Amino acid sequence: MQTPARYLKRLLSVLTASLLVTAALAQELIVYNAGSSELIEDTVKAFNAAHPEIKVTVVSAGVGQHTTRIQAEAENPRGDIFFGASVESFQAIADLFRPYTTANDADFDPKFVDPAHRFYGYSQPLQAFIVNTDLMPLETAPKSWADLAKPEYKGKIILANPSLSGSAYAQLAQMLQLYDWGLIEQIVKNASFVSSSQLVFENVARGEIEIGVTGESNIAQLISEGWHVAAVYPSEGTGLRWDAMGIIKGGPNPEAAEVFMDWATSLANYEVAAKYFRRPVRADAPAPEGLAPTTEVPTFDYDPDLAAANRDADLKKFDEIFSGN
Numbered sequence: 001m002q003t004p005a006r007y008l009k010r011l012l013s014v015l016t017a018s019l020l021v022t023a024a025l026a027q028e029l030i031v032y033n034a035g036s037s038e039l040i041e042d043t044v045k046a047f048n049a050a051h052p053e054i055k056v057t058v059v060s061a062g063v064g065q066h067t068t069r070i071q072a073e074a075e076n077p078r079g080d081i082f083f084g085a086s087v088e089s090f091q092a093i094a095d096l097f098r099p100y101t102t103a104n105d106a107d108f109d110p111k112f113v114d115p116a117h118r119f120y121g122y123s124q125p126l127q128a129f130i131v132n133t134d135l136m137p138l139e140t141a142p143k144s145w146a147d148l149a150k151p152e153y154k155g156k157i158i159l160a161n162p163s164l165s166g167s168a169y170a171q172l173a174q175m176l177q178l179y180d181w182g183l184i185e186q187i188v189k190n191a192s193f194v195s196s197s198q199l200v201f202e203n204v205a206r207g208e209i210e211i212g213v214t215g216e217s218n219i220a221q222l223i224s225e226g227w228h229v230a231a232v233y234p235s236e237g238t239g240l241r242w243d244a245m246g247i248i249k250g251g252p253n254p255e256a257a258e259v260f261m262d263w264a265t266s267l268a269n270y271e272v273a274a275k276y277f278r279r280p281v282r283a284d285a286p287a288p289e290g291l292a293p294t295t296e297v298p299t300f301d302y303d304p305d306l307a308a309a310n311r312d313a314d315l316k317k318f319d320e321i322f323s324g325n
Helices: 004-025 037-050 063-072 087-092 166-178 181-190 197-205 216-224 254-264 267-275 304-309 311-323
Strands: 027-033 054-060 081-086 119-121 127-132 157-160 191-194 211-215 229-232 243-247
Touching: 027 037, 027 063, 027 254, 037 054, 037 081, 037 254, 037 267, 054 254, 063 081, 063 087, 063 166, 081 087, 081 166, 081 254, 087 119, 087 166, 087 243, 087 304, 127 166, 127 197, 127 216, 157 166, 157 181, 157 197, 166 181, 166 197, 166 211, 166 304, 166 311, 181 191, 181 311, 191 197, 197 211, 197 216, 197 229, 211 216, 216 229, 243 254, 254 267, 304 311
Parallel strands: 027 054, 027 081, 157 191, 157 211
Antiparallel strands: 081 243, 119 243, 127 211, 127 229
């Protein structure tokens, strides 16, 4: 029979162990997601299969909304991870991310990692024209960035506002690295603009309008679902660019953020991404079915550093042109 002292000692031991387990299970992680809700849902599900002790809360919004939020919260960050946003967006506010060398750092080509290890590459969102083939035969669709300015496409193009969408700013930056503002002025006259990149490919797929510009993964996903759309890569080339993920400096859950980044840079995460037609940055990651090999896509030497450096000035100039039309 246990003495009262031994019983109390054993009870305290059990309670302590229980509290430690509860503390371990109480870890939280807040992810600011710039991609699709379906993709992040599956990503979190796969992460939790490996790390059930971490409760993940996802906040989804456009890249512009998230970068504004991260800047506004700089003195008291609320988020831990910024996920799936364009590298230009990360570079524009790079000082607000914390350096961290992940467990999988050696598996990355250095060109897909911030030199200070503040963010890592996720996928290569190559931009393409999405064409509704019920509304427009491919032979009459635009074949180049310059074609978007032609009079015959007036009222037939939908684009996202680059002030609100990271991918839309990347599209603007690519055209500016190939042409000048004269082309942009004509395209603005030809196109209608929406608040998010998702609205672009959705409206084209539904037959609301003929042409849009979006990431190739969105087009491949729609084709796999039976929508009558096709991808056209601009003949001058689409920029070889990438999106990223990183730890927000001063976030509330730094240890959980590191666990997530270790997992997110592993092959397990890229296997999830491949299901959503995301072209991987890791050479050993599975390539999505339905995408043209990178070697067959016309590309040009896009400069994301220049795009990031010019972002504020470019958006100011775009807003002036947009408001004048």
